[in-house]
Amino acid sequence: MHRPSRRSLFLLTGVAVAGAAGALVPARAAYTPDDSFIRLRRRWRDVSAGTGYDPGAQPYRDRLAALGRAAARHRxxxxxxxxxxxxxxxxPSHVATPRRLRTMAHAYALTGDDSLAAAVAAGIDHYRRHVYAAGADQVGNxxxxxxxxxxxLLDAAVLIALDGPRSTALRDAVDHFVPERLLGRYDGNSTGANRVDLCVVMLLRAMLGSDHGKADLAASALAPVFRFVGEGDGFYRDGSFIQHTYVPYQGSYGVSLLSGLATLFAALRGTPWQVADRFVFDMVERSFAPFVRDGFVMDLVRGRAISRRPYGDHDKGRELAASILLLGDAAPAAQRARWQAMVKGWAVRNTYRPMLEHAEPAFHARLSAIMKDDAVPAAPEPVGHRLLPMSARAVHRRPGWCAALSMASHRVGHYEHGNRENPRGWHTGSGMLYWWADGHGDQYSDAFWATADPYRLPGTTVSTLRLPDGAGAAWGDTRTPWRWVGGATDGVYAVTGQHLSGLESTMEAFKSWFFLDDAVVCLGAGITARDGVAVETIVDNRRTGAALTVEPGWAHIEGHGGYVVPEGLRTLRESRAGGGVTRDYVTLWLDHGVDPRAAGYAYLLLPGASRERTRARAADPGVRVLANTARLQAVHVPALGLTAAAFWNAGTAGDLTASAPCAVLVRDGALTVADPRRDLDELTVTWRGERHTFGPLAGREGASITVPLA
Structure with a gap:
């Protein structure tokens, strides 16, 4: 690629850009002569400030011009x-002031403008003396x-090659707040994404002082992140990722973790601290990809971050894609090729917040190259079912639509609130059923959380008892007492169930979902409460102004999908305001009355179905409900040769008998079972007289087991 001369480069509102594709202006010689750290600092500048593009070409010229204007304004x-x-x-300006200093430092790394470096050095020292000083008290978060x-602060300091007494003082301050002992134990605030961030801080601290001991610690302290956990924070064998002990978090903390690891892999490559562990490579497709659809990260793994801003799910999808492509440089060729195809597919299908329109220059260059490369296919949306029992989450993908289920259990909270964020996410773990048909990738992105009725989230069964903002313990400890949460899947279809307790209410319910080719069968039973208010099951709460058709036994929303609801369906059209905007909603629900005793429901969700198809399914649902009680919920689907059941207790459903609580799915000559409670020493399942005994199941983390039938 052509490398423009310094004199030929353009001016960015008082900041002259120098360097070209793949090259940054070298930092001033201010470090102890140590080849390892010289190489490391150079690689850090490349990764942190970004390379691989021509700064004189569009859109990089305009984006760098914007960076230059911001840096000059701050200076x-x-x-x-x-x-x-x-x-x-x-x-203390904990966020904005350090961020501005880093912006100026990044502009310096791209320009070599000494006035920026001088301003950053002075700014870091001023902030260090007045806020981030060695010996100061840690106030707030x-x-x-x-x-x-x-x-x-350290990123800015490394980029400008801060030296002398100012460098020493900053290192002393960091050592005060981030002592090495924080990386000695894998617990508390030093787990998962936080551990990776602390390792990044330790590495930056090592770079600033050419400290081999701290660099060794930064690399070695990553080890606990690269192994499965059985409780608490980290990755689980089923692909779950938990942070804050009780919150599934691939879409927020997990994105930070993967971004930090991708940066570390890139910066440390070819140095004495190169990361050799490949654990995280497997997690890209096992833990993160299942929760990405068309370039956005599903909200059911974003914790309290769902409340922050509209289209935050798309923003996190872009960050995740950037991290995956960067990490791909260190991955084996076969994995790298799959990831590139996967990210290209996301980018091609993401029409609501196109990745290239909002990408940082380095990511834009990587993604552009892939988009233009005919040898890299755009991978389609996968088809199949992923059930992650350790985080009470499930994702079902079929051609043209996708559904995702969010539940609460004795391990996983109803919701997370904290730092005044997400104070009304109370019922997101009460069986919220997200779904997307083609053309509706922004259904939960465009101000949904600011405007939707928090008591009427789709799929949930809730007591209408009014709750205060931030009800329940903060940081996700809003768990239920029940262990039966999970299900069984053969990788194509699934039965999933939740023994539900309402958040800070007396409501209790048994809910199950049967995920099929073109439908989700939703059953509820044993719905009881003593709160003195009504209990409702929300069939859907769709953010749309589209036409609604309601006929006996079914309903349809134009352009979205249909619902087969035998009786009792209530509907509401309304406009709701929040966050400075107003959005239209169509709500469909079932009213179980005040203080119900053993109420129930049964309905079909038909994502993407036309009105005619919905009417036909109402006349012939194609599903036979074998049982719908607080002891057993089961269905038979003749066209698929499928029988599935959530056994809340031992029992019999048609030709299927189980000796203990479990989930069972029979299809295509195979029997699939799981122990959602994870406490069975032995389980016997009988299908049409054929007995199969399993055990022990307690240590299998609720995973499904499939065996052939005779």
Whole structure:
């Protein structure tokens, strides 16, 4: 690629860009002569500031111009005082001030403009003296002091090659707030994504002082991240990723973890601290990809982050894609090829927040190259079912549509709130059934969480008892007492169930879902409560103004899908405001009455179905409900030769008998079983007189077992 001369490069509002594709301006010689650290700092600058594109070509020219304007503005408005570094950011300014300093440092790395480096050096020292000082008290959220602030300040310091007393003082401050002992134990705030971030901070600290011991620690302390856990934070064998002990978090903390690891793999490659463990490579497809559809990360694994901003799911999808492509540089060729095809498919199908329109320059260059490369196919959406019992999550994909289920259990909270975020996510674990048909990739993206009725989330069964903001313990400890949450899947179809307790209510219910080719069969039984208010099951709460048709036994939303509901369906069309916007909703629900005793329901969800097809399915559902009680829920689907059951107790459904609580699916000459409670020493399942005994199942983490039938 052509490398423009320094004189030929353009001016970015007072900041002249130098360098070209794959090359940054070398930092000033200010370090101890140590080849290992010289190479490491060079690689860090390449990864942190971004390379691999021509800064004189569009769209990089405009994006770098915007960076240059921001950096020049920060430089020119800096006005150090005892109370602030910028007048509009009064100390402690945990986020904005360090972020501005890092922005200026990134611009310096691309330009070599010494005025920016001088301003960053002065700004870091001023902030360090007044806020981030060795010996200062840690006030407020620990994260700012141990990860957020040191990561930004050290990144800026490394990029400008901060030296002398200012460098020493910053290192002392970081050592005060981030002592090496934080990486000595894998617990508390030093797990999962937080552990990776702490390792990044430790590596930056090592780079600033050419400290081999801290670099060794930064690399070796990653080891606990690269192994499966059986409880608490981390990755599980079924693909679950938990943070904050009780919250499935691939879509927020998990994205941060993968981004940090991708950066570390890239920066440390070819150095004495190169990361050799390949554990995370398997997790890309096992843990993260199942929760991405058309380039966005599903909200059921984003914790309290769902409340932050519209289209946050698409933003996280872009960040995840960037991390996967960067990590691919260190992956075996076969995995790298699959990842490139997967990300290309996401980008091709993401029409609501196109990846290339919002990509940072380095990611844009990587993705553009793949998009233009005919040798890299755009992988289609996969088809099949993924059940992750350890995080009470399931994803079902069929041609043209996708559904995802969010449940709560004795391990997984109803929802997470904290730091004043997501205070009304109360019922997201009460069996929320997300679904997307073609053309509706923004269904939960476009201000859904700001405007939707939090008591009427699709798929849930809830007591209408009014709850205060932030009901239940913070940080996800809003679990139920029940262990039967999970199900059985043969990888194509599934039965999934949840023994549900309402959040801070007396409501109890047994809910099950049967995931088929063109439908989800939804059953509820044993619905009881003593709250003095009504209990409702929300068939759907669709963010749309599309036409609604309601006929005896069925309903249909134009352009979305249909519902076969035998009786009792209630509907509402309304406009709801929140977050400064208004959105239209169509709500369909079943009213179980005040303080119900053993109420139930049965209905079919038909994603993407036309009105005519919905009417035909109402006349001939194609599904026979074998049982729908608090002891057993089961269905038979003749066209698929499928029988499936959630045995809440031992029992019999048609030709199927189980000796203990379990989930069972029979299809195509095979029997699939699972122990959602994870406590059975032995289980006997009989199908048409053929007995199969399994055990012990307690240690299998609720995983499905499939055996052939005679």
């Amino acid at each position: 020119d408005t800096m006005a150090p005082s005892p109370a602030s570094l910028w007048p509009d950011q009064v100390f 620990w994260w700012h002091w141990q990860i957020g602030m040191p990561k930004a």
